[in-house]
Amino acid sequence: MKKIRKIDSVEMFVVRIPLVKPFETSFSIQTHREALLLKIISDDVCGWGECVTSPDPYYCYETNATASHIIQDFLISILTATNNFTIEEVLQQFEKIRGHHMAKAAVENALMDLLARKYEIPLFELIGGQSKKIMSGISIGIQEDIEDLLESIQNACDKKYHRIKIKIKKDKDIEILQMVRSAFPSINLMVDANSDYTIEDLPVLKRMDAFNLMMIEQPLSHDDIYFHALLQKQIHTPVCLDESIKSLNDAKTAVEMGSCRIINIKQGRVGGMTTSNKIQAHCMENNIKAWSGGMLETGIGRAFNIHLQTLPGFVLPGDTSETARYFNEDIVDKPVVLQPDGFIEIPKGPGIGVNVLPESLNRFKVFYKKIL
Ligand code: OSB
Ligand code: MG
Secondary structure (H helix, E strand, O other), X not given: OOOEOOOOEEEXXXXXXXXXXXXXXXXXXXXXXXXXXXXXXXXXXXXEEEEOOOOOOOOOOOOHHHHHHHHHHHHHHHHHOOOOEOHHHHHHHHOOOOOOHHHHHHHHHHHHHHXXXXXXXXXXXXXXXXXXXXXXXXXXXXXXOHHXXXXXXXXHHHOOOOOEEEEOEOOEOHHHHHHHHHHOOOOOEEEEOOOOOOHHHHHHHHHHHHHOOOOEEOOOOOOOOHHHHHHHHHOOOOEEEOOOOOOHHHHHHHHHHOOOOEEEEOHHHHOOHHHHHHHHHHHHHOOOEEEEOOOOOOHHXXXXXXXXXXXXXXXXXOOOOOHHHOOOOOOEOOOOOOOOOOOEOOOOOOEOOOOEOHHHHHHHEEEEEEOO
């Protein structure tokens, strides 16, 4: 069992990086990625983690402020109270804190990177994955103008993205899908509603069956599992859950109830790589397809998502896009780029394989605190 001896230092940063274009969903318009980062050092080895929270609680209840509170006032004290520990042991202790999976994931991620670097292996090896090319996927925000949407889809096709997801919301759905499908009859297409509908909207959700979509992601409430099961029984298009799955137990419940045929595993949302690994294994055993979601992560979180997809349950392309799709400049040394066939290479080297650039970190930094 790979162990960490003792935590020597913990630092927290918040960086605020402008997006190349605002990103609109049914719940917000984002112009920047404001990311809370953790740097943990043990025996001169350093690991980085990124928290997938935002400043606001519109995607889920956690925010940068709640994560900062939970990390500083609870999680780090658990870490410093033990020596010679495995990550599983730490996670077991984290369980006494209810929820706050994003805060927990940030700490777990930093420990994962640190542990892989300590043993000089790439992160995918630490989690038991197989080296391979990673599929790409792009998530296109809600566009004011249909021409802009069609152009973004064309650009994504030209880059050979393996699947295209478009954000929808009530009254910005059927008409848009008709236009997209007539312009692009055969692309791998899916939609993400970010919880904008209720079961009363069944008629409109049924109409989406006409568009040969790979799936409808999170149509109903962010905390619902029951009504998604009713919905899945009445539509042909696979339902994919995102917001509703915050833990292994949620995934088991959804599978048991038939609430979805696909799960979007965001490692940052479910508490980290370890839980994601368990969820993908559970999906495989139950014929549920999984893919890796994104939260507009910087190069740090993006690298974790890439390594995660070396596990066999990740059978569908995820929201893993090029760095340049979101940022002109990032805080790590290796941007994510698409190969001519649309695949992504795992960054080489120990740990997550990318390194934080101190100068860029400093330039985008809006907050810093030495916690330990
Ligand atoms: O619902 O998947 C989502 C971004 C922020 C919050 C929620 C979601 C998203 C995305 C973009 O769809 C995913 C990405 O490219 O990182
Ligand atoms: Mg989603």
